[in-house]
Amino acid sequence: MPPAADDPSEEAVDDVARRLDDALERVAHGAAVSVPSILLQRGLTVVFTAVLTNGIGAAPYGLFALARRIQRFLARIVLGFRNGLSRFLPTADQEERNALATFASLLLLGVATVFGVGLFLAAPRITSIAGQTGRFETLLQVFALGMPASVWLFTVTEVLRGIEEVAPLNLTMRLVYPAAQLVVGVVGAFVVGDIAFVAGGVLAVMGLTGVGAAVWIVRARGFRPRLRGPRLPALRRRYLDYTIPLFLGGIATTTQRLGFYPLIAVFLSGVAGGVFAVGVLVSQLVRLPLMAINQFIPPVAAALNEEGHEDALSRLYHVTSRLVLVGVVAAAVPVVVYRETVMAAFGPTFTEYAPLLTLFVLAQIAACAAGSVGILLRMTDHQQALLVTNVAITTVLAVVAIPLTVEFGLAGVVWTYLLMLTLNNGIEVAVLYHLEGLQPFTKRHSYPLLAALPFGVVALVARALAPGVLGAVVGTLLGLAAFAATLKTLGFTPVERRLASTLAERYGELLPGR
Template sequence: MGREDDETTFEDDALDDEDVADDEREALLTIAHGAVVTSGGVSAQRALVSATEFVVARGLGPVAYGVYALAWRIAQLLVRLVTFGSVPTLQRYLPAYDGDPARRSRVAGLAFATTLGVGLLVVAGAWTLAPWIDAATVDDPAFPTAMGLFGTLVPLLGLVMVCAAVFRAVGSARGEVLFNKLLRPAVRLVGASAAVALGYSVVGVAGAILACTVVLVAVGVPATVRATGVRPSLRGVGSEARRFYDHAAPVAMSSLGKVFQNRVDVLLVGALLTAVATGIYNVVLVLVSIAWIPLLSFNQLLPPVASDLYADDRMETLGAVYSSVTRLIVTAVVPILAVQFVFGRELLALFGPTYARGYVPLAVYLGGVFVGSAVGATGWLLMMTDHQYARMALDWLLAASNVALTYLFVRELGLAGAALGTSLAIAVQNSIQVLLLRRFEGLWPFDAAFGKPVAAGAIAGAVMLGVRAMVGGRPAVVLGTIVGLAAYVLSLHLLGVDPRDRLVVRELAGRYRDDVAEAVPF
């Protein structure tokens, strides 16, 4: 009788799999494969970033590291702006222009030229405003030069991002991962480690990172052209520029709004608190960046896939793919959040005892990560369905209110207030964006299956708390993580896995098994 029940269950699951339309199956497998490739790259990226922060934090000490952290975070904010919307625009139009090399070349040429032009303005602004920023924040003699050097770094990083975006737009997750997720943080680690080893302080670290990035750009741009076949050109761009900037300009304004909405915390911590507090908050952001890995991974190839489905008016398929991918994101992010919530103090203390003070901001921030991940690729889908102006308006509406609220939160609550302001901004924006997607395009990701990974995560968290209480210290982190993840997988299995999720896992596992068998014949 048991065997008959097992066979019936298998047949039902197989029937569910067959009910998945071919175009939905193809889209899901494309996005999931991109997520697998990207997750490895993003995990390596986060490891390289964490290693860099560890080296610099240990090598410079809390005060000097705070100066470095503020200059570096400001540079990162500028990197978000320097491409002026070119990266999403490449995702929107390079797939649409498949088969038209001339139009692809013009789009790529506009992206590189725009990034370089805006980057030169950033360099001039960074050197000019650095003394004023220093006087308003950390008031350290090393800051202006470090800020100027990191400002000079911004256009170079923008060019690397455009190279990675070209790979991504043509469907090459490996190329994007190589440039943006591996080489970009690797050269930073090499430069920082060399400077610290030679005894340099903040300015030396900034200069070494800049020098290594110059080499990456000199090699990376020609390599991108050779590998993708997309040769940037400005010949005849007049016919393409209007359409390009009609998409890029509102996206750029959205990015500027998001700086004030999601990254004003960095500026306010530097302005209202101490250099040490700035360093602590920077380490918090390093851990938070790890929690964003699932969302970033699944969003790797979702934009070009969504653009293709939208262009062909296959909205039912796009809705099904959006729901399935979002559920996979939630399934992947919940155990990461559980580990960081339970063992956050121990993880922060790895950078030094001072940084354990960042646990409360970390815990608050994780709430925003959960909401942002639980709604999936709302921002990308708004842009890929030509609602970039709606997103721009929302970004600026929430940015204005967030600046005021975060200022009050930081003044009253310190570091925890900075995390609270940003976490609320993330939660509010993503909640509104998912409602806009439903209103404009009828896209809605949620169903009853979303509660299963959340319940499994609660069970895993309880198990990890028990291990932490019994063992304690750093050994509890390793043991608790292993036991907790095992509890999560077991709980998820008992609660039931969606047939589409099983389809993705089975198909990709079979593909990778075949790839391994071909590469390593027995």
């Protein structure tokens, strides 16, 4: 006997489906708008890097990359305090939003200033330990002075993410900042001829871009500074209770992500630092689908968790992680097959290290296979578990990283990088499943891996018939067609088809004549 129309179980299923569709549309809209802008940002960043490596040279760029990564190491730790914005802004009223944005901005700028002063004072000692020249010390001091400017930009953009302002976020981070950075790079490399000028110019651009975005938030969304109010002490305590574990955990997480640069500075050369930076930069193009999905997963997941919609959150995780894997695999195949052609864009020094690019790409696949696992741990208020997990992983890496680097050089560093991302995401998936019963995998996660086989065959044949850029372009296009045809044959879920239909209708209205 069929269930009645008002059957509570059927209504519950319909409610989950509605919430899932709404959440998916919001996340997918953010991703759809973000993909072109992230591609543009990454493209501009790659060009910026190529300008420096070809205009100033591999060794000076290596010093620039090392100094910048050391500053970014500290900045990422500071930015642990910003994560409360995307957690609390989505469900806050306007007065609470004003107070949260004000408190978080002051907190982040204050901590950034302290860290910047510390780095400035430590620059001579770091230079001595690394056995580098005075140029490296100057670069470190420039980046130290610019610490508040870089943190400010990422604070403002986190406010934009928390209130789901898709277009302004992408305009700020994906267009204005990287375009201005590229201009600074061209002037610094070909007009001034000074890498320190580039460092100072990049930091100035970050600060000014952040100021411009903040002005827009004040004018368009009515944000106002708010320091006093009856509920503010409790709000600040809640914010600190949430973010302090993330700040402490950020030390471990940042050591995992950027601790390789101090390691390279001590044991290897400036050229090795440049090669590692380029390898990470290129391989992170593979990460684009996860970056796009992650643009607005935090506020959407936070709202679902806050309102108790566990089933919708679980299904959202399944669908988004599967979509991420499709995109990641599609991007990974051509980068691996045409790795020599890709690395040649940065000069002959980098081409000889092309085999290492495969390891960088495998590391990104490992990082993306579980989707937004770290974000979901934060948005379900398990930041303490995330702290313990990251400390444990960092401890393991600290034990193995130095011996691998001493024994195998740059290859040892890259193997450690692969190990780190694999361990990190594997353990986080286990922790999330234990605490919330959430896990990303279904049998459909194998489909993009199967579809990668014909893609790889087509790409290899094209490389054999037409080496170089032409073969890479043709092989990638034909391979993508084979990849898409295989996925179509394997089939899509009703949720995926419904999402595609909704997005097609939404963006189809923007076309002329519709």
